[in-house]
Amino acid sequence: MxxxxxxxxxxxxxxxxxxxxxxxxxxxxxxxxxxxxxxxxxxxxxxxxxxxxxxxxxxxxxxxxxxxxxxxxxxxxxxxxxxxxxxxxxxxxxxxxxxxxxxxxxxxxxxxxxxxxxxxxxxxGLVKIVEQTQLDIDMDYGLFDNVSRYLTSAGLAIADSVFTEKVVITVFADTAELEQLKEDLTEQFHGKLELTIGDKKLVEVAI
Missing domain, CATH: 3.30.230.30 (Impact, N-terminal domain)
Known part of the structure; x- marks a missing residue:
C-alpha cells in the first residue's frame, strides 16, 4: 500500500x-x-x-x-x-x-x-493505493442470498454475478487479506464454495 x-x-x-x-x-x-x-x-x-x-x-x-x-x-x-x-x-x-x-x-x-x-x-486530499485480487465464488443457487449478505457485512462489494447452472459472484479483496477471506468463506459455508483467484489490480481509496 x-x-x-x-x-x-x-x-x-x-x-x-x-x-x-x-x-x-x-x-x-x-x-x-x-x-x-x-x-x-x-x-x-x-x-x-x-x-x-x-x-x-x-x-x-x-x-x-x-x-x-x-x-x-x-x-x-x-x-x-x-x-x-x-x-x-x-x-x-x-x-x-x-x-x-x-x-x-x-x-x-x-x-x-x-x-x-x-x-x-x-x-x-490523499488516497491510498492498494493492490486487490479478483476472487470468483462458485456456488449453488440456495447459497446465493447468504453469501451475498456475508460479503456485504464484510465490506466487500460484489463486482459481478453470473447465473447459469450455478451462481458465480466476483469480488475484489485486498491482496494482503485474501487468504484470510478464503479461510473465512470456507469455514462459514462448510466448504461448499468453489473459490478461484483471478487478476490483480491497483485501486485508489480516499483517506
Whole structure:
C-alpha cells in the first residue's frame, strides 16, 4: 500500500509580501520528477527561488531535495520532511517564491516552505493505493442470498454475478487479506464454495 495525493494541485499563499506557490504532482520515477521541476523553473523563471523535494517508491526509497538558492536547510529539507512525516510517496513538490522585500529569517523560511506543502496536501486530499485480487465464488443457487449478505457485512462489494447452472459472484479483496477471506468463506459455508483467484489490480481509496 502506498499513500499519495488525490490529484495534482497548485496552492498559493502570501507570507510577509512574498508569494509562495506550491505545485504538487504525482510521479513514479525520478526522471519524471526532475522533468516537472525543470518545467516549473521554466514557467516561473522570473521567480527568486523554485525549491523542490520528492519521494519515489513504495517505501520512499528515493528522496531528494533542493534549496535552490535559499539558505541551506531552510527550504528543500523542510519540504521533504513533510512528505516523509506524512508517509507520502510518488510525489514531487515545487514551491516557487517571489520575494516581497521582507526577509523571513531561517525559522520563517522553514515554516513557510513546510507550511506551503502541508497546506497544498490538505487542500487536495490523499488516497491510498492498494493492490486487490479478483476472487470468483462458485456456488449453488440456495447459497446465493447468504453469501451475498456475508460479503456485504464484510465490506466487500460484489463486482459481478453470473447465473447459469450455478451462481458465480466476483469480488475484489485486498491482496494482503485474501487468504484470510478464503479461510473465512470456507469455514462459514462448510466448504461448499468453489473459490478461484483471478487478476490483480491497483485501486485508489480516499483517506
Amino acid at each position: 502506498t499513500i499519495t495525493i488525490k490529484d495534482d494541485v497548485i496552492f498559493e499563499e502570501e507570507i510577509k509580501k512574498s508569494r509562495f506557490i506550491c505545485h504538487l504532482k504525482r510521479v513514479t520515477t525520478e526522471e519524471a520528477a526532475r522533468e516537472f521541476i525543470n518545467s516549473i523553473k521554466k514557467q516561473h523563471h522570473k521567480a527568486n527561488h523554485n525549491v523542490s523535494a520528492f519521494t519515489i517508491g513504495d517505501h520512499q526509497e528515493i528522496q531528494r531535495s533542493s534549496d535552490d538558492g535559499e539558505p541551506s536547510g531552510t527550504a528543500g529539507v523542510p519540504m521533504l520532511e513533510i512528505l516523509k512525516k506524512r508517509e507520502l510517496t510518488n510525489l514531487v513538490a515545487v514551491v516557487t517564491r517571489y520575494f516581497g522585500g521582507i526577509k523571513l529569517g531561517a525559522g520563517g523560511l522553514i515554516r513557510a516552505y513546510a507550511g506551503s506543502v502541508n497546506h497544498a496536501i490538505d487542500a487536495v
